[in-house]
Amino acid sequence: MTGPDAPATLHATGLGFRYRARGGWTLRDCEFTVPSGRITALVGRNGAGKSTLLHLAGGLLRPRWGEIRVLDAAPGTPEARARVALLTQDKPLYPRFTVADTLRMGEKLNSRWDQAAAERTVREGGMPLTARVGELSPGQRTRVALALALGRRPELLLLDEPMADLDPVARGEIMAALMAEAAERGTSIVLSSHVLPELEQTCDWVLLLRNGRVELSNDVDALRENHALLTGHAGQADTLAAQHTVVQRRTSGRQMTALVRQRGPLRGDWHVERPSLENILVGYLQDGDTVRSAAAERTEAVA
Template identity: 80%
Template sequence: MTGPDAPDALRATGLGFRYRARGGWTLRDCEFTVPRGRITALVGRNGAGKSTLLHLAGGLLRPETGELQVLGTTPGTPQARARVALLTQEKPLYPRFTVADTLLLGRKLNSSWQQAPAEQIVREGDIPLHARVGELSPGQRSRVALALALGKRPELLLLDEPMADLDPLARGEIMATLMSEAAEHGTDIVLSSHVLPEMEQTCDWVLLMRDGRIELSEDADELRESHTVLTGHADQDGALAGQGVVHSRTSGRQMTALVRRHGPLRGDWHVERPRLEDILIGYLQADAPARPAPAERTEAA
């Protein structure tokens, strides 16, 4: 179901989770919404809770507190499993199976299975269908795992660092495949990755995590429009009072600041529009959360 009345791709309310053996909370008080029709960048430092969030959305884990909904349903239920595909970092495959056996398994387990796109992803990587999975390179196994996920024709595709094992050329090919999937079939995609530049042209929604909480959940274009990179003399930092200073650095007498604007700027600044990568790095570098004013927040956590 798509359109203005369709349920959100993801919606969390008071979401929390902890691995009891580790102590402490991996996720705490997460509140966010990801609307339908988006390619979402899930960004955060190592240990921020990205994989845990995707595992919860995929139904592999259950929340300790709060609620998480995927496509208006509860993760892990038959309704959700039929509509959601999760590709984890581990990419669990049967090493003794051939690639053809693996795709056959996908067909038998999924009523919505489409063989052609699954085989296309495999063939684009020059992977023989008769090859055994355990004899493939890590990058080739990543392609086979992605073929399984896309062959299912999911409405929501959750990808946890899916291309870490791929060379730059293969990464570009896979990203093009994902973009095509989203455009042609309306597939919602949530992509966790540390390669921020590849998010710039592909992702139109941002989920940024810090220390187990959601710091940003917003439209990528709106983030670009509302943020500014300012460069000027360091002694005018007081002119930034009232602005949302996300991160700043001083070198000699010059200061550079990433700012979320709240009203007109004061002072003598060189103003640049930041890339999405600049904004994400700024929030990840920030010593403390720099949250936008309530009036300017739309889908922020």
């Protein structure tokens, strides 16, 4: 079910998780909603909690605090398992199985199995069904794992760094397949990735984690529209911070460059550019002269 009345793809309230052996919180006080039918970029630096969040959504982990819902169901329940597919970084497959054996296993385990979709994903990678999984390249194994996920015909597809071991051509092909899946079947996709330029062309929602907290959960077009890259005299810094949310600023001599989230018209003598999605994401992720207040961060996290 898609459209304005469809349940949210993901919804979290006060979500927190920590691994007992590590001590500190991996995720803390996470509040966000991702609408249905979106291709969502899950972004964050290493250790920000991306994999943990996907494992919570996929039912492999349980929250230590708060709640997360997938398609208005509790992760890990029979209802959620039938509608959600998770592709983890380790992509567990049986190395002695052939590709055909692997797809046959998928068919046996899933009542909504789509053999044609699974085989198409495999064949587009140029590998025969008779090949053994253990003899495939890492990129080919990724395709087989993705074929298993797509063959289930999920309503929500969770992908944890699925293209880290693919070459640029293969990444483009996989991204095209995911976009087609979303367009043709209304599948919601949450994609964790460090390849920011590719996300710009495919994703229409951003969920950004920073230090275990959700810093952004926003529509991509809205992000581009309400952010600006400014260059001007450093003496305008205080006035700018009073009027807008300064995501990041850098000063060199008397000149300042700043990424801001606008709270109204821009005032002052500035050279203004509209940033790319990559500019915005890097600005939030970088360690620099950041002047956001804690209150502003909490407001943006649930905006």
